[in-house]
Amino acid sequence: MRQVAAGPRPEVAEPAPWSFPEPSRATLPNGLRVRAFDMPGQHVLSIQLGIPAPLAGEPRDLEGVALIMVRCLDLGTQRHTADEMAELLARKGIALHSAIGERGVVVQVDTISRNLPAALDLLVECLTEATFPDAEVRREVRHRLADIGQDRADPGSLASLHFIETYFDQGDRASRPAGGSRETVSRISAQDVRDYHARVMHPDGATLAVAGDLTGIPWEELLERAFRSWPSNPDHRPAPAPRGLRAAHAGRIVLVDRPGAVQTELQVGGPGPGRSDELGWGPYQVLSFAVGGAPQARIDRVLREERGYTYGIRAGFRPRSHGGLFTALGSVRGEVTVEAVEALLQILDLQGEDLTDAELNHAAGYQARTAPGRFATCEAVAGEAVSLALDELDVDFVTRTVNQVRTLQPQVAREAWDRHRGAPWTVVLVGDAQHADGIRALGRGQVDVVAQPREPSASPSRTDDAGTLA
Known part of the structure; x- marks a missing residue:
């Protein structure tokens, strides 16, 4: 076997400075802010909508209503039952998820580029026409009550519950579970969820991010067409985010x-x-x-x-x-x-x-x-x-x-x-x-x-x- 003389090892240079992708920007007629990130080669698009609806805005005796709302968002609309909606999403290869956080609601839709119009239509349908059927809300309330029992049984979750209760001032929303307590969740009715949805789910102050391969996609036109049925509410004012005040006796x-x-x-x-x-x-x-x-x-x-x-x-x-x-x-x-x-x-x-x-x-x-x-x-x-x-x-x-x-x-x-x-x-x-x-x-x-x-x-x-x- 012929021996090859080893040359000097290549030097490993420092990586070049990196920048977060710069989006194209637009504001739709209803006030919704859009950030579009063209990422060539990524043909499964991610559409994420952030709506400012801090948990501090929940009624004190109905805490957990925001979580029940997002869990029921795609479980029935004026045009489709929960089963029909699930079938539509599956047939088009569309994944729809929603979550709550301290600062608001995030709704995420993932879809391949050719199904973007259908995905946007279904997203807007859930935002504007969700009916929150009584049976679906009752089922999600039962699920949340079961979750509370699981959280109390799991040592890690139990430590987190006691931590926020100990660290934050008792008058601050941050001292209580984001998903509500057994007492507050058990009170939640379908009408409470509908009322909360009507109060907080508006495009005012919201941001929509679209990321993926947008080559040849008239994304701004598609978004304007899809979201025209989600009207602005100039009188809407999101509740302020919780201050996260530290309790006077937190150091224990x-x-x-x-x-x-x-x-x-x-x-x-x-x-x-x-x-x-x-x-x-x-x-x-x-x-x-x-x-x-x-x-x-x-x-x-x-x-x-x-x-x-x-x-x-x-x-x-x-x-x-x-x-x-x-x-x-x-x-x-x-x-x-x-x-x-x-x-x-x-x-x-x-x-x-x-x-x-x-x-x-x-x-x-x-x-x-x-x-x-x-x-x-x-x-x-x-x-x-x-x-x-x-x-x-x-x-x-x-x-x-x-x-x-x-x-x-x-x-x-x-x-x-x-x-x-x-x-x-x-x-x-x-x-x-x-x-x-x-x-x-x-x-x-x-x-x-x-x-x-x-x-x-x-x-x-x-x-x-x-x-x-x-």
């Missing part, structure tokens, strides 16, 4: 007793920034990765690799409409609960100056280099555009953030970390109460032990996805 530890639990689920949180922070959002993406966003991050390096307490704990900054949070969540072996909580809080008590240049530069490099991959699909692009619009931000926010990450100086990241530290942590543990004395001995403040809530034994079986948490 709550231990939810699960006798005999072999693992302890934990969630730790404190104040964090929103995406409009003065230092920019880039430093917080880097900090999230460096502290708790990867197996080699500080938390897992200690709790998983060095001590074997956990399979993994993830942590990071979570922006909200007003401000945000830093949270860490995961599970640890029950017998090391006290040691794991102590170690985790010691890590989270770090000062900005404790973060090394090496770990910050590694985190920044990873975040900057993987950004193109995170937005490689039309679904991801349309979803980000709608999410930003609901936060009243434009898509250039992504490009600016990635550029900031790519050129980030470690000292800026250190300043960002210190900027939001100082308040005592909110700690929620779901595990055996036998650990309570050991947790108290850590001297980390008030420790409250509460019993795990019991759900009615006659709860129906779970048949749908659980409601999201605020």
Whole structure:
């Protein structure tokens, strides 16, 4: 075999600067803002509609009505029954999904390009002609009640429920589940859903993102034709988003007793920034990765690799409409609960100056280099555009953030970390109460032990996805 002399290894150059796709823009006659992203080669289009309808606008005694509304949106219209609508969507290869969030409602339609007109027509039919049949609403209410029982039985969901209840002020919508409680959901009728739909589902302030291969598609003409039957309501004013006020006594530890639990689920949180922070959002993406966003991050390096307490704990900054949070969540072996909580809080008590240049530069490099991959699909692009619009931000926010990450100086990241530290942590543990004395001995403040809530034994079986948490 002939030997080939090895030449010098090629140098791996830094990737070129990357920009989020720039959309074509339009505003339809009814006021709906459109962002169209031409992504050649992606023939399954993603159409996503963001409607500002913050959960704070739900009637207090009917919380959960927004979730029931979106689950029933395609379950019957003035022209089609639920079965007929399902058949139409399946025949045309159209997927329609809807969801709620803190800031509003998102309706997503995925379709191949040649079926775009049909997909838009069915979308608008659901927006303007949904009838919310009594039987369908009752069924979805039963599903949501089953979800609530499942959430109370699952340690991770239970920790999240107790966390928002402990961290946020009781008068703030953020302190209660996005999908409503057993008490409020059980009151919801079909008429309540119709009334809520009529009040919040308007194009005023809404944004529609269309992403995919738009070559040869007269998208603006198709959108104008489809949405002409969704009229503007100049008098409509969305409710303000919840402030996310922190409770006066949020800095404490709550231990939810699960006798005999072999693992302890934990969630730790404190104040964090929103995406409009003065230092920019880039430093917080880097900090999230460096502290708790990867197996080699500080938390897992200690709790998983060095001590074997956990399979993994993830942590990071979570922006909200007003401000945000830093949270860490995961599970640890029950017998090391006290040691794991102590170690985790010691890590989270770090000062900005404790973060090394090496770990910050590694985190920044990873975040900057993987950004193109995170937005490689039309679904991801349309979803980000709608999410930003609901936060009243434009898509250039992504490009600016990635550029900031790519050129980030470690000292800026250190300043960002210190900027939001100082308040005592909110700690929620779901595990055996036998650990309570050991947790108290850590001297980390008030420790409250509460019993795990019991759900009615006659709860129906779970048949749908659980409601999201605020």
